[in-house]
Amino acid sequence: MLKPIGGLPDGVIGFEATGRLEASDYEEILMPAVREVLEHGKEIRIVLVFERFEGMSPEAAWEDMKLGIEHLTRWKRIALVTDLDWMITVTSLFVWMTPGEFKRFPVAKRDEAIAWVAAADR
Template identity: 40%
Template sequence: MIEQLPNFPDAVVAIVCKGRVTKADYDSVLIPAVQDAFKKHGKVRIYYEISPDFTGFEPGAMWQDFRVGMEHLTAWERVALVTDVEWIRHTMQLFSFLMPGETKSFSLAQAGEARAWIAA
């Protein structure tokens, strides 16, 4: 499941992934939030938190994740990944060179620092 998080600046799409993430989660939550943010702003930031109860992505969800990132490749200003799931952190580090904006990963214990960084 993907939930949008409140209390972030307007140009920040803030989400948390819990349990199993599906393509439907992307279609109903993340994609509309990203599209709305891009209608209002030329550059958008994303706060992407993976909760401790995260169990994985459906294959269709992984494709949607890739598509959303690549579709707006040059318009991402900052990406904050907050997770203790090492394979996700390593995947982001592996592909961060493709992102023109800043990317930074944080542990769940550093979530407050990540929120401050993404909003700064």
């Protein structure tokens, strides 16, 4: 399940994942937020928090891949906030495929992750 994170800086969207992700999480929560960002002519700046995670359905994995590819050039910054060892390992193997800038933060540095995603280009 994806839960939107409130109180983020302007131009930043964020979600906390718990349990298992399903295609409906993408269709009903994530994609509408991404579309809204794009409709305002902005690049996607996103914070994803995974404190506990039980995986994703094959349909959710498909939606994830489609979302990344469909807007390939619009991803600006992605912050992954997690302490899950397996997720850290998997993302380190596939970070080269991630569109935009990607950075992982430990859960204790969630605020730092949000600041990094929101920061203006230098």
